[in-house]
Amino acid sequence: MIPTFLVVSFIVFFIIQLPPSNWIERHIENLALEQGTFTSERHLQLAHELTERYNLDRPYLLQYGSWILNFLRGDMGESFEYGQEVSVLLAKRIPYSIMISLLSLFFVYSIGIPIGIYCALNQNKISDTIATIAGFIGLSIPNFFLALILMVFGLYVLDLPVGGLFSPEYEDAPWSFGKFIDFLQHVWVAVVVIGTAGTAGIIRVVRGNLLDVLGEPYITALRAKGLPEKMVTIKHAVRISINPVITGLGMWLPSLISGETIVSIVMNIPTAGPLLFGALQSEDIYLSGSILMVLCLFLLIGNLLADIALAWFDPRIRYD
């Protein structure tokens, strides 16, 4: 976990420094536009301050070292575009990213697992085929395209607000039931879009596994001793067959994050996605780097939790 974190963070640091641009000069020019032109003395002083803060005169590895240490301490540098500390910006946005991702995960599991079970129990019937094909179609629609279609549908057919997270009247209001409903009305499109592709995957996995499990001798033994079919499937077969779905958590998370990013950009939802996109385009490197890092951390923690959940869920699995 810790070596992985170090490698990942180094790659992120490397990537955000790829664009060959002089962002110090650009940053000072931006400041000059806001505050009036600087004297050359002030200009030099600013450049010196920035160099000092980010250790730019030190070797590459040291720059990386100070960046990652500061990142872990919560000092993520300053966003040049917004003129704010990155940590302040992220504190506003990341919770929504995580909230939407978790809602999508919940959506994926609560739709995918029952359909998968149903398909396996009705193998090769028409309903199974329809569900399989529907799953494939869900897998094949580009996220951004589905988001566009659902936005038009929500806006012009259902007459619901789309885009953003809250209606203006709830924007700054404290959390209440009304605000929560408003929130759900805004994010359902995003959740459905992000979840669609994942649902197809879950259906496949659950269906395949349940079919495998149902063919095992211990299931035959249960039937032979006269256990009702319902008990056989639900209590004994299903429980084993959804293990891979839980380990799969580590696999679904990256696609959830990817989906969340693009859907938020398309629908203009104020999560980390659009912030990252803007930061990458304006080469706001400490902002984009920190967002990438937080997303990677989120994935690493998700993987760890998936492992723990599996060990708890399936006592046969023990890590040495």
Next chain:
Amino acid sequence: MTENQEQGRTIGQLIWRRFRKNKLGVVGGLVVALLFFITVIAPFLATMDIVEQSARHILAPPQKIYFQSEEGEWRRPYVYNLIKHRDPDTLRLMYTEDRSQQFPIRFFVKGLEYRILWLISGRTHLLGVDEGCRWNLLGTDPLGRDLYSRILMGSQVSLSVPLVGVSLSILIGTVIGVISGYLGGRVDHYIQRTIEIMMSFPTLPLWLALAAAIPITLPSAYRYLLIVVILSLIDWGGLARVVRGKVLQYRGEDYVLAARMSGCGLFRIIFKHLVPGTLSHLIVCATLSVPGMILAESALSFLGIGITPPLTSWGMLLKDAHKLEVLVYHHWIMIPGFLIIVAVLSFNFLGDGLRDAADPYS
């Protein structure tokens, strides 16, 4: 099928037999073949220059094709010119037909010069109308460019990016997979950890970061290549794992030992005895990673950091649909989206069918 019939058939024949039974897979394969055929002859099918703009045809709807004259007689299909004006109340763009002149649709008309696969050059296009009419089979985009021709030419990018990208992934994946599986030990350990780390990245944010690092001033063709490289850079891990697993399995088999005993060199063992065994799984895995690449390229182009003009792709064409009011009143600009779905779906069906057929002895 009895045991006797099974014997004496090559693996290829067995795979083909099993694949044929999967109807969805066969249909998917046919659609993929059709799409690639259309892509290759796209310049011949296109009716107009894809960069030709027209202020008089901004967001013009698809022209209606008439098969009957106004008196109701059957005749050669024809279209009318469209005239742009604004609705006096809503100020929305409106188009009406100019009924004064009919323009019959002709086959094999001379037009823009083109080349197919850098080899065949020509000026003949499948369909067209006479001078004096602008015929937009599928309407136009916000700059008045012909959507039908743009979709056709865009397919060349949309479908070649995954093809080139997957080829690159296969190359990297096979080399690294063989090294990892054959050498084993510490090398294998480090390669596997590297792949795991790569797979734990959130793909889209990483693509965004890499694509944003490409200078905007770079010519279209270089940008195309770099996008392909970026896509396969993250994609090869899965392929390498498949190859590694198979190589690991075959490495200990007697026939490999026999080859080594009879003095085969390392390269001969690897490429003559190990790689062919992984081929069927490699092809399946490659086919299944094509959809992801199509989707990735279209997402990047949709966001404006993928392909740049004068090249175009289906994702880039959908950029115009990002403004909801445009999308609602001019729904023909969604057509590229449905083509993406068709392409991705057929590749998924094809890959799925191949996967079931890949192991004919199971």
